[in-house]
Amino acid sequence: MKKGIVWFRNNLRISDNECLVRALDECDEVLCVYILESRIWNTSSEPVRMGSIRAKFIFESLKELEREINGLGGTIEFLQGGAVDEIPRLMESFGAELCYAQKEDAWEETEQERVLANQINLILTGGKGIWEEADLPFALEGLPAVFSSFRRKVEKNMQIRSLFRSPDRIACSWKAKTELPTLGSLGFEESPKDERAVLDFLGGAKEAKKWMHQWIWERDCLKDYKETRNGLVGADYSSKLSPWLSTGCISAVEVYWEIKKYEEERVANDSTYWLFFELLWREFFRFVARRYGAQIFKRNGMKETDEKKSLGDPKTFQRWKEGRTPNAFVNANMIELATTGWMSNRGRQNVASYLVHDLGQDWLAGAKHFEEHLIDYDPCSNYGNWMYLGGVGNDPRPNRAFNLEKQAEYYDPDHSFRKLWLG
Ligand SMILES: Cc1cc2nc3c(=O)[nH]c(=O)nc-3n(C[C@H](O)[C@H](O)[C@H](O)COP(=O)(O)OP(=O)(O)OC[C@H]3O[C@@H](n4cnc5c(N)ncnc54)[C@H](O)[C@@H]3O)c2cc1C
Secondary structure, X not given: OOEEEEEEOOOOOOOOOHHHHHHHHHOOEEEEXXXXXXXXXXXXXXXXXXXXXXXXXXXXXXXXXXXXXXXXXXXXXXXXXXXXXXXXXXXXXXXXXXXXXXXXXXXXXXXXXXXXXXXOEEEEEOOOOOOOHHHOOOOHHHOOOOHHHXXXXXXXXXXXXXXXXXXXXXXXXXXXXXXXXXXXXXXXXXXXXXXXXXXXXXXXXXXXXXXXXXXXXXXXXXXXXXXXXXXXXXXXXXXXXXXXXXXXXXXXXXHHHHHHHHHHHOOOOHHHHHHHHHHHHHHHHHHHHHHHHHHHHOOOOOOOOOOOOOXXXXXXXXXXXXXXOOOHHHHHHHHHHHHHOOOOHHHHHHHHHHHHHHOOOOHHHHHHHHHHXXXXXXXXXXXXXXXXXXXXXXXXXXXXXXXXXXXXXXHOOOOHHXXXXXX
């Protein structure tokens, strides 16, 4: 009798889940586990890394994952602490020889993988993005420094895998000994709903598929995406798939095949290509994170320099966080973030540029604030984009500063976005 455990990380789904499929193919019994890492879920440490809006979204996703696993005959344990201690302990109690997990890209997660691999039989699979490191047409050390060159290289002779089948049974005789704690018991306060939010984001793989279907097929938004994607108000201007992609409630490959289906059945145009193009940014920052490791979380980012950048002053930074700067466009975006966990891509670019270039503050502090508050927080995309705007990343033109007045005039000409959030 061969037993394995599946350690769910940012792959909170049953469908298109390589690591689950592989464990089920290779083991007679499979026990599932999710670990609430105390370094992330600790609400009393500073800086806070997990805000209550994202916590709620992840918990909804976990509850649905549990329902699905139980429905297939399986069991999931919810452990608190650190994977490096908890996984070997659980394997011993269950009598598992192997642990299967999705490979992550960011430093803390890859460090966990390195440490665990020295203690247990850890089988890491793909699933986080469209490609794995081994699929790239260049060695990671040769990762192009700028996005356009990365895109050209990966798009040449590009192959995208087909979807993994969904399992119909998870054999497991183990009875669960833990349950998902309540958010309140972990110190999270409930955030009231705001009717101005772009969308009522609900966690879970079912919601992910439901929204993707609505946005692409029913609301028919994909065909116009390239023209609308810089919008600021409402559900339709961009796909809003990021919270589900970041938690792995849906895979990037599932989104890719849905785009292809739409192109075959309805229309293929610049907009349908552009959604894929944006997913390539996500891929790019995943590989930047793999290539540069801990550096992307440090002030000098990818730049090897000893230059001491100004850290700014706490009062100015606080005003930016609270949406109390002299700039109304920035304030509206920052209030939207604090209230709903969401900010459009256009908003993110502008508030980041403003913090760094107009207010002269530290980009890293801005990135940490986003880490706490964004509902779609992803280490690679967040720190990758922030480094870019902080002038220590992949921008071929570092110190690119947005003209905030022009941006607001162009993207919010009738002030509807500013009025919505500032009254
Ligand atoms: C300062 C800053 C911080 C950011 N932090 C995050 C983050 O923590 N998590 C996150 O998912 N995205 C982050 N982004 C990227 C981008 O703003 C969001 O992915 C996008 O706004 C999400 O909305 P959407 O799903 O409607 O995107 P769409 O426009 O519909 O794009 C589809 C998908 O493509 C990917 N994507 C699009 N733009 C980017 C980009 N610039 N970089 C990487 N991937 C992209 C996302 O997965 C997105 O869901 C950040 C951007 C900036 C400028």
